[in-house]
Amino acid sequence: MKNFKGNGTNVPLTAPYAVTSGGGFLVGSLFAVASAAAALGEIVAGATRGVFDLAKATGEAWTVGAKIYWDNTNKRCTTTASGNTLIGVALATAASGDTVGTVRLGIVA
Numbered sequence: 801m802k803n804f805k806g807n808g809t810n811v812p813l814t815a816p817y818a819v820t821s822g823g824g825f826l827v828g829s830l831f832a833v834a835s836a837a838a839a840l841g842e843i844v845a846g847a848t849r850g851v852f853d854l855a856k857a858t859g860e861a862w863t864v865g866a867k868i869y870w871d872n873t874n875k876r877c878t879t880t881a882s883g884n885t886l887i888g889v890a891l892a893t894a895a896s897g898d899t900v901g902t903v904r905l906g907i908v909a
Contacts, residue, residue, distance in 0.1 A: 877901055
């Protein structure tokens with residue numbers, strides 16, 4: 801089909817702040833994981849689908865299948881919905897003291 805543009809898994813995005821390779825970032829309502837480090841305003845390929853280990857808020861335990869949100873103020877994942885953006889689900893349990901959690905990005909039921 802001539803109007804197909806791509807699968808949308810890795811898309812070029814403008815970094816809204818300095819991001820590290822593997823770091824999460826939010827552009828409007830679109831969450832992505834940076835494929836490389838990028839300075840503010842640079843174009844970076846962002847993965848919008850897949851399973852990633854991402855920075856996690858401490859003080860909360862995760863269960864498999866829990867909805868995961870992006871806390872754009874603190875640049876980390878959380879189970880707190882209020883004021884945050886839904887990005888996916890937890891694919892592994894995480895203890896409350898853990899600083900990293902495994903997240904499947906994408907559509908959530």
